[in-house]
Structure formats: structure tokens, C-alpha cells
Amino acid sequence: MSQASPEASFDALFVASELSDENEEVTLSALQIFIYLACLLGLYDKKPVASWGYRFLSTPASSPWSMELYNAVEWLNSRHLVTVNEDKVQVTAAGKAELKLWLELGRFSERVPYLRGSTGASAAMPISSVEQGVAHEPHLARATKLEVPQELLEDANLKQVYEQFSVLKTTLGSDIPDYMVPAVVWLSFLLEQAANARR
Numbered sequence: 001m002s003q004a005s006p007e008a009s010f011d012a013l014f015v016a017s018e019l020s021d022e023n024e025e026v027t028l029s030a031l032q033i034f035i036y037l038a039c040l041l042g043l044y045d046k047k048p049v050a051s052w053g054y055r056f057l058s059t060p061a062s063s064p065w066s067m068e069l070y071n072a073v074e075w076l077n078s079r080h081l082v083t084v085n086e087d088k089v090q091v092t093a094a095g096k097a098e099l100k101l102w103l104e105l106g107r108f109s110e111r112v113p114y115l116r117g118s119t120g121a122s123a124a125m126p127i128s129s130v131e132q133g134v135a136h137e138p139h140l141a142r143a144t145k146l147e148v149p150q151e152l153l154e155d156a157n158l159k160q161v162y163e164q165f166s167v168l169k170t171t172l173g174s175d176i177p178d179y180m181v182p183a184v185v186w187l188s189f190l191l192e193q194a195a196n197a198r199r
Contacts, residue, residue, distance in 0.1 A: 004075035007053035008068040010108045011035045011115060013099050016082055017091045018119035019127070025088035028073060029062060030127060033134050036064040037187075038111070038118035039153065040137065041179045044165045049153045052111075056152040058143035063135070064152055117179020124184045133187030136194045137161065164189070 015034050019026040039052045054068035073089060076082040081095035091099070102108060121130050135141065138160040143150050168182050176182060 004072040005054050005068045006107070007111070008066065008072035009075060010102050011038070011111065012069055012072045012089075013076055013081060013091065013095055013102070014112070014115050015119055016089045017096060017099055018115070019122060020090055025085065025090040028070070028084075028087045028089060030131065031073070031089060032056075032062070032064055032066060032069055033131050034118045034122075035066070035069060035115070036140075036152075037121070037130070037134050037183060038114040040134075040161065041114040041117050041183060042111075043158065043161060044169065044179065044182055046162075049155065049158075052153075057149055058140060058146075058152055059149045060147045063140060063144050113179055117181075117183045120178060120180030121183040121187060124180065125187065129191065130187060132194075133190045136190040138164075 012031055012035070015031050015038075016026050019030065019034065036056050039049070039056070042052060043049070054066055056064040056066045059065050073082065073084060076095065077084045079094075080092055081098050083090050083092060103112070125133075135144070139157040140152060142157075143152060164186065165182070168186055172182060172185065
């Protein structure tokens with residue numbers, strides 16, 4: 001995986017596989033959003049953002065957006081592990097087989113629980129609700145309003161997210177079955193907060 005970030009390639013293949021089946025594709029923007037959410041779930045465990053392995057930006061055209069993820073999808077497509085039709089991604093049979101091999105590598109094991117928690121949220125709420133909830137993440141929402149490209153997930157801008165996760169951890173306890181639970185509770189809170197602000 002020398003042409004693309006190994007972490008981004010794994011994340012894209014894993015999330016595309018989790019969110020789609022043989023008859024369904026996932027959009028490139030949904031891939032970016034679910035992987036951004038997985039990175040945020042790492043903050044729930046106070047993992048440093050830098051440990052994720054690549055960065056996200058807020059841009060006027062798309063937020064959150066990662067060049068590394070875009071390049072990873074291009075690389076996966078060139079290796080026939082996914083097919084890309086306009087902005088929709090579908091995992092091929094070869095991609096599913098490759099993902100099984102990658103899952104056996106210890107290199108990616110620490111990120112899998114966060115990716116599973118993120119994609120698992122789509123079982124409890126529609127994908128569109130997950131996308132809307134992530135859009136209301138405090139720093140991303142502020143960055144989107146400014147309409148100028150800027151880096152996301154810098155520690156100085158994450159105070160509010162850390163505070164929200166601290167309350168969530170106290171409420172849910174530290175013995176959660178998986179990260180889907182805090183993901184869904186947090187996204188539901190962000191959506192409710194945004195709805196109340198509009199009233």
C-alpha cells in the first residue's frame with residue numbers, strides 16, 4: 001500500500017464494506033463522515049488525534065474531507081478492490097477477500113472498534129441522521145460556517161467535544177459493549193441541540 005496511506009486504505013475498505021452490500025453503494029462523502037466519526041470516537045478514550053494517522057479538513061465544498069481518504073479510494077479502485085461510479089463506492093469480491101486479510105493484521109486492530117462503533121450507528125439511525133449529527137459536531141459546525149478551508153481535530157478546538165464525551169462517559173459508564181452506544185447517544189444529543197436552537 002505504498003501509493004496510499006495504509007490506515008486510510010484500510011478505513012475506506014472497512015467502512016465501505018460495513019455500509020454497503022451487493023446491491024448498495026456508499027457515497028464518498030458518507031465514507032468521509034463515518035470515518036471522521038470513528039476518529040472522534042477515539043477521543044472518547046482520550047486517544048491523541050495524531051494517532052489516527054491522517055488529517056481531515058473543513059472545506060467550502062465538503063466537510064469533513066481528507067485528501068488521504070480520497071487518494072486511498074482511488075488506490076483501492078486501481079487495484080479493483082472497490083468500484084467507483086461517480087461518487088459512489090462499492091466493495092468488490094476481491095476487496096472483501098483483501099479486507100479479511102487486513103483484519104488479521106495487528107496493525108489495524110486498535111482502529112476497528114471505533115470504525116465498528118461508527119458504522120454500527122447506521123443500524124440504529126438512518127445514514128442521513130448520522131451525517132447530519134456529525135455536521136453539528138461543535139468544531140466542524142463552526143468551521144463550516146466560516147467557509148474557509150481549515151484543519152479539523154486540532155486539540156485547541158476540541159474542548160467542547162471532550163466535555164461532551166466526559167459527561168457521556170459518566171452517564172454510560174466505562175463498561176460499554178461497543179462504541180455504537182456512545183456514538184448514537186452523542187449524535188442524538190447533537191441533533192436535538194440543533195433542533196432546539198432552531199426553535
